Amino acid sequence: MRIIAGTRRGLKLFEFEGADVRPTTDRVRESMFNLIQDFVRDSVVLDLFGGSGALSLEALSRGADRAVVTDIDARSVGLIRRNAEKAGFLDRMEILNESAASYLNRTAQKFHVVFLDPPYNQGLVRPTLELISKRDILAEEGIAVLERDSGDEPGDIMGLAVLKQKKYGRSCITIYHRGDKH
Numbered sequence: 001m002r003i004i005a006g007t008r009r010g011l012k013l014f015e016f017e018g019a020d021v022r023p024t025t026d027r028v029r030e031s032m033f034n035l036i037q038d039f040v041r042d043s044v045v046l047d048l049f050g051g052s053g054a055l056s057l058e059a060l061s062r063g064a065d066r067a068v069v070t071d072i073d074a075r076s077v078g079l080i081r082r083n084a085e086k087a088g089f090l091d092r093m094e095i096l097n098e099s100a101a102s103y104l105n106r107t108a109q110k111f112h113v114v115f116l117d118p119p120y121n122q123g124l125v126r127p128t129l130e131l132i133s134k135r136d137i138l139a140e141e142g143i144a145v146l147e148r149d150s151g152d153e154p155g156d157i158m159g160l161a162v163l164k165q166k167k168y169g170r171s172c173i174t175i176y177h178r179g180d181k182h
Helices: 026-040 054-061 073-086 099-105 125-134
Strands: 044-047 066-071 093-097 109-116 138-149 160-170 171-178
Touching: 026 054, 026 109, 026 138, 026 160, 026 171, 044 054, 044 099, 054 066, 054 073, 054 109, 066 073, 066 109, 073 093, 099 125, 109 125, 125 138, 125 160
Parallel strands: 044 066, 044 109, 066 093, 109 138
Antiparallel strands: 138 171, 160 171
């Protein structure tokens, strides 16, 4: 796993050992960033279910101003911190050992790009999208970028509208923007 583009292009990131974590592949991450490239520069990013931190680190490498990363697993938080330090982005990141729901319920901050890459098929997709909408955390022109299993369809989310969607094997990338609240 590496940073694909930007100021840290080619930097190899630390990865989890074992098969209990499913990182976004380089191919899917590259395709995802091709879809959202116009939203990343100078943005404030929220990376929920941070894992290794690869999504927020990629965004910072491509010109995002700063990132907030959450993960409920202390091992993930340690790995994110190691990767942020290796990339030289630790000063531009807030790394929290906290669940996505807990953070969304307490933050008043607005974000330009929100990444959601929850564990597949664990019932986290819809409730997290609903919280993003309910708590109104997307900036005016902000987007939420969801990576999910193709079978874990969240359906319509009040307050969010699908901007783009692409399928890559088992993974599906859906990009939402602020929609009608009615």
